[in-house]
Amino acid sequence: MVKVRALSKSFGANQVLKGVDLDVRAGEVVSVIGASGSGKTTLLRCINVLETYDDGSIKVDGVEVGYRETNGDRRPRGERELARIRADIGMVFQLFNLFPHLTARENVMLGLRKVRGLRHAEARTVAEQWLVRVGLGDKLDSLPFEMSGGQQQRVGIARAVAMNPKVLLLDEITSALDPELVGEVLMVVHELAREGMTMILVTHEMTFARDVSSRVVFMDGGRVAVEGPPSEVFGAQPHERLRSFLARIELKGV
Known part of the structure; x- marks a missing residue:
């Protein structure tokens, strides 16, 4: 469902992603862990094209998300194309990002x-169904100001999954x-996860990552350093940085 190859991204002289490869199959839950500054959030933002990427490829369900190739010429997609692609890539943010009014x-x-x-009427029905599903x-x-932070974040999740994303x-939804x-x-x-939603999540909740993930990816210095099932990543680990x-x-105490 998601295929990332040789992904690179710099902010000025700071190269944040340095050739990241990642595959996520339909129905998988992949947790991305690592220290602050390792590139985790930038990876998510590139997949959703909230950040343009410099080199490499990101495909969601076979479609290159950020660029279009014509006769070997690679050009950034226009905003209308990006909007269609983003509609299939749901994102839940750390700080809720609900419209306060x-x-x-709504x-x-x-x-x-x-x-x-x-x-x-149809949108209202779908919205209400998902809000009920998340306990709201x-x-x-x-x-938003009438709800707790946890309730606001559940609205954010309902908003994303109601769009039926692929x-x-x-991104650090509990931090x-x-x-x-x-x-x-x-x-x-x-x-x-139990219902088979394909998810990539960045988290510092290690117990949660262990329990919910199909695979765990440890990023270090803008690269994927370790990747495997939770039992291996959180087990007897030979990788010193991890x-x-x-x-x-x-x-x-996390």
């Missing part, structure tokens, strides 16, 4: 109306939450 229902309906072209049936008419990207609210968000992601990273995480 819209209710929970936040979820917006993309369904503007991007998917659903009629108002009593918050349909609530504005892959769902989740802005109080500890007691983390569990309610992770339960929603667990349920989506051992050091996991030891630091454990010292923080």
